[in-house]
Amino acid sequence: MSDARKWGASALIWLLLLAMPWWLPLVGGYQELGTRVLVMALAAMSLNFLLGFTGVLSFGHAAYFGLGAYGVGMVLKFLVPSTLVGILAGVAVGTVAAAIIGAMIVRLRGVYFAMVTIAFGQVFYFIAFRWNSVTGGDDGMTGWKRQPIDLGFAQLDIGNDRIFFYLVLALFAAAVGIMALLLRSPFGRTLLAIRENERRARYLGIPVERHIWLSFVISCAFVSLAGTLYALLNNFTDPRALRWDLSGNFVIMAVLGGMRSFWGPLIGAAIFVALQDYVSSQTSNWMSIIGLFFVLVVLFFPRGVLGVFRRKAGS
């Protein structure tokens, strides 16, 4: 895809996102669904920074998503009724956890790395589940909600769904913008190098483990941001925000939309969230359908929607 076409496509995407509250009801959607797609897209795109661009498989990203969610919830419920502080706290917790865990596991590779990320995800799920008194256990954490943001010259009433959507969009834009910048930088190119051929990257003088760690931390930082927004969207969070199935959902969104393209996970998130929403409203056996969906995507559509457009060496 030439540069001009890429810019055109990006512009179109931003336009669609900006105008979402207007066209979404026309296709049978509703505001909350749109915001949810955006949040999930952020999570999937953040995961893809690690998965599609650095070539590292993490199947435990829900842990950091959940840490963000619980972080903001706990701040709003127990500390200070400030949405911004809550978001910062959520992101901070997720990032610090990722930094520590990442350092521990960065020497592992492939399936073993994936296994360990899954296991660590479970640790946080388990904590959220057990620490009833604070987290509300399986019932989830309630009794708090998103607070209007005081900008000095105005108050942003994010209790209003539409205004909240635009806040999410703004944060989404910032996060996505940073990720795009990073991927286009020399550092980003070293990540591509690691994905393409780790040995070669090492023999070009790239400290592979350190860069994988950096990519992991960056990826988890943005995923935890998505987590805070998710909790704020629902004014609620529960252990399912930390569970392995959510991790799997992030991965399938990235794969479905196209792992190797920047906007792929957004497309994947849109399709997946819409599908999930529709199926769970039609039948209580949505789990089997989603499971079947996973199987079909993997077998017949592994390069994803946008993967169809990318050229591939040897084909």
Next chain:
Amino acid sequence: MTQLILFNVFNGLVVGAFYALMALGLSLILNLSGVINFAHGGFLAIGAYLAFTLMPYIGFWGGLLVAPVLTAVIGLAVERVLIRRLYGRDPLYSLLLTFGLAYIFEDGTRIIWGAQSLPYQIPGWLTRPLSSQLFFLTGYRVFMVVLVAVAVVGLFVILSRTRLGMRIRAGTLDLETVSVLGVNVRLLRNLNFGLGIYLAGLAGVLAAGLLGLQPTIGASLIMPSFVAIIVGGLGSLPGTLLGGLLIGVASGLATVFMPSASEAVIYVMMALVLLVRPRGLLGEEGRVQ
């Protein structure tokens, strides 16, 4: 106090034996084919439910014998039809596939057998304690440990004495060489998968007797199996066995002193191992990179 400790250690041993059985099956599949079988818990559940369904016809012992075999057959089919296509590709895809299968199995068992817990009858004489002193040594628990021991010994015998077993071991070390030597690698992977699933099915039947039947029975046991593999050592079956027993006993001991943390102990151990010896207690060097 000693009674309490003994009780919990023994319980831990029973639980550990379980984890080990599950983890061994997972490990077999992981080591030879590089597939993380997320659906392993689902196969466990299938084993349990099949035994339950067959029980009116062939009784407890029949179920114990037959259900794991049937589960293994299903496993062979799944490998042949689905998983086989993904071997050449990034491990990401087989993980996603087994993930989807886990969903399907869990929902499937719910559709077929219903969402509520089902009772699983074990023969009366097994439920009695073996001695009035050591009341916790119920027949069933001892039976389970013994059976797992038999299964493990059987597995190791298969691996060291039979042709299939030796090929699996060689294949785990170097699949390319093995195929060049004329071994049918597709069949080998298929049978290896079946063997791993047999162990899952067996674990399922045993679990049913202890925990009763629910659709979520598999999901709760799969995570500790992962940890058992990580702790015991990547690529090492004895390591996996050791890992399972260790975390079982550790969580049993933790129950004595800090009951709420008994599950957490498993993950703490995992974190420790990763910090100190990332390849696991008995793991092999090459596997990490």
Next chain:
Amino acid sequence: MTLLQVEGVSRHFGSLVAVDNVSLEVAPGELRAVIGPNGAGKTTFFNMISGFVAPTAGRIVFDGRDITATPPHQRVGVGIARTFQITEIFPELSVRENLRIPVEVAAGLRVSPWISRATDRQVRGRVAELLEMGGLAEKADRLVGELSHGDQRAAEILMALALKPRLLLLDEPTAGMGERETYEVTQLVRRLHKDQKLSIVLIEHDMRVVFHLAERIMVLAEGAVLAEGTSAEIAADERVQAAYLGKAA
């Protein structure tokens, strides 16, 4: 003044001795060849110099610095670059992108989250220079995985060159190539040696290439040094002829 001093390195794998007490001295600007029958330990020897494998005995000193324990990515910083027997490149990136990465690393930009316009221009310029040198300018925007074997090898050599190394290790650069490609790669290596004044150590099986390029040759057999000397000396050496039996140029 030696650039590379390998002192009695050995490598054991259990009871198997892959490399047995081999020493090598390379002066700046020299082009050395390491030859020997298959299984002689040549690649293992290279692996030790580049840091892929640690020697079980012996020392490696580069420019006066003991690098025996230095990890591979740091050896690049010290000035050693290598290519591999099976070409190691970034298949789904273009040739230009493949070259950009080592150029940026050499410029100290590897963790840079951002790059100024001026620096970007410099980087592009250097990449263009390298492309010219290797004759890949027309193919710059193609995916390197799509190129012919010879072009891929050239790209790999250019990538190593982009690191501004003082010592270049080439592991069988003409492996698997036909006449013309062998000729082109040989010419490239010769240009690098003469124009860039690089020190080069190369492993080769093709004896024509060896005698065409190398000033001094070291022969390994069964992990140990069989002979060492100028090309003329080696060509005349009976033991070498015996070890090769029919492979002499």
